[in-house]
Amino acid sequence: MNSRLPPLKIRNFTLRYPIIQGGMGLGVSWDNLAGAVAKMGCGGTVSSVGTGYWNTKEVRHINGRPLKPVNFAHTENFKAIVREALVKSEGNGAVGVNVLCALTDYERQIKDAVEAGAKYIISGAGLPLRLPEYVGNADIALIPIVSSPRVVNLICKRWKRSGRLPDAIVLEGPKSGGHQGYTYDQCFQPEYQLENMTPHVLKACKAWGNIPLIVAGGVWDIKDIETFIDMGVAGVQVATRFIGTYECDASDVFKQVILNSKQRDIRLLKSPVGYPARGIVNTPLVQRVLTGFRPKIPCISNCVTPCDHGKESNRVGYCIADALGDAWGGFLETGLFFTGSNGYRVTKLQSVRELIEKLVGLREDTDTWEEDPASDEMILGTQQAELAVSVGS
Ligand SMILES: Cc1cc2nc3c(=O)[nH]c(=O)nc-3n(C[C@H](O)[C@H](O)[C@H](O)COP(=O)(O)O)c2cc1C
Incomplete structure (x- = not known):
């Protein structure tokens, strides 16, 4: 049986399904989750946040806390996590990273991701205006996270000077987990909700040469995915639902x-x-x-x-x-x-395979809440x- 969902093409790779698992810091999406998601033909995203916690052997710490940015964002650990995820993906899908602009030593973490062999970098929590400079000539997809068409225009104008445009864009709506790209008030206003913001950002992406748009924040099941695909987006980013998997790297x-x-x-x-x-x-x-x-x-x-x-x-x-x-x-x-x-809808643990088969319509989605x-x-x-x-x- 084949999925009704179209594949997702970004730069030089194609995902069998138009789904990227959102990066989740700290340690919620590392090698186990990202590798398992990629193995299923989707995008598995490793979070760069706090990699000093992953393996503390070579990490200097005080009372279990990694000391200074060099240990908190630990180069060798980050590279090892990406490489492990690549091994676990068994050559399927794509393994990428999520690096927040707000992180101290952002530039170093971007360079680490390139050296580790990540296929893409998703970057938000601030404007990744210098991202193209940091990757140089590396053949890696660059995917900024935006909250409005204005931000799309700002990033594209600036990146054009470095001779490249985003390979895809993630629009994160206010139902997302973790940090938001909106003020408290905006998070509750209708015009900032994902379904209302999507057409405006799509228009901006089209104007810059049909940059594929990926939407995130509250996407739960195949119905949600199809609604957004019908609106013209290229793919979705899903995070919260993956917390309810055995492979998710978070603690029990x-x-x-x-x-x-x-x-x-x-x-x-x-x-x-x-x-x-x-x-x-x-x-x-x-x-x-x-x-x-x-x-x-x-x-x-x-x-x-x-x-x-x-x-x-x-x-x-x-x-x-x-x-x-x-x-x-x-x-x-x-x-x-x-x-x-949607965290309250996660009511049981399941395998990444089971969840993705539900998301793409290859298995009946019987999850209840x-x-x-x-x-x-x-x-x-x-x-x-x-x-x-x-x-x-
Ligand atoms: C536990 C958790 C941690 C997250 N951490 C990050 C992060 O470190 N960087 C980031 O860009 N987005 C982060 N996000 C946002 C997700 O990547 C994603 O875009 C968003 O949560 C999608 O909405 P959904 O959770 O409703 O599927 C996080 C989300 C969750 C649930």
């Missing part, structure tokens, strides 16, 4: 937090990175921050530039590197657990905004 505790989550538990939070971030709020760390418990936080990893060596961590009430590192490590008390708006309509308005409405503002204000 992380997966259990997502499996236990209800719709009302998933909210936007303030983050030291400077963007609102979506995660689970009924966890010990977030509850402590909400009740005003603010011990002084030392900056050990110096992970992102906007945090300014821990200034923002102390203002917001938690360190993003430590909190995400602890979620990866399975520490419920101190971990921060990111998810997209409980809707919580009473909280729906609350989740998308003012109360969420209030909560987002109150955390760390």
Whole structure:
């Protein structure tokens, strides 16, 4: 049986299915998940965030925290993760990386990705204006993440000076997990919702020479995928649903937090990175921050530039590197657990093969979850905004 979905062509490779698994830091998408997804003929994306946690043998750390950017974003570990993912892909699909512009040592991480043999780089959380300069002549697909047609135009104008344009573009809507490309208020406004923003960004992509557009944020099943394909996009990026797989690199505790989550538990939070971030709020760390418990936080990893060596961590009430590192490590008390708006729909673990077969229509999608309509308005409405503002204000 063949899938009804079209293949996705980007630069010099073609994915059998138009699905890229979104990069998930810290450690939620490393070699196991990315390799398994690529093996199925999709794009498997390794996150570059906090690779010093992956294998601590050669990594200098203090109390389990990688010391300084050189250890937090560890060159040898990152390259090893990408290579492992390539081995696990068995030559299928494509293995790429996700590198956030906000990360300290962004340029080094881009060069590491090229040297490791990644097929593509997806880059957002800031404008990747210098990305083409950093990769030089390397034959690697460059895929910026955008939030509007204005950003498409800005990036294309700047990249043209370096003699290249994006090989594809990811539009991330406000149902995504982790950091958002919009303000708190915009996340709730109709014009910024993915389905409403897509036609405008498509138009900009067409104007720059039919750059393939990939949409992300709340894409759950084949129906969603077909809706967007019918609108004219080339592919989708899916992240949250992959947390519910055996191969996902997050700890069992992380997966259990997502499996236990209800719709009302998933909210936007303030983050030291400077963007609102979506995660689970009924966890010990977030509850402590909400009740005003603010011990002084030392900056050990110096992970992102906007945090300014821990200034923002102390203002917001938690360190993003430590909190995400602890979620990866399975520490419920101190971990921060990111998810997209659909996290409550993840109600069981399954294999990547099973999930992708459902996403492409080769297997019946029988996954079930409980809707919580009473909280729906609350989740998308003012109360969420209030909560987002109150955390760390
Ligand atoms: C746990 C988690 C961590 C994420 N971390 C990153 C990240 O490090 N960099 C990034 O660009 N996007 C990150 N994202 C966003 C995803 O790559 C993706 O674009 C988005 O979540 C897609 O929406 P969905 O989760 O509803 O499928 C993260 C998402 C989740 C759920």
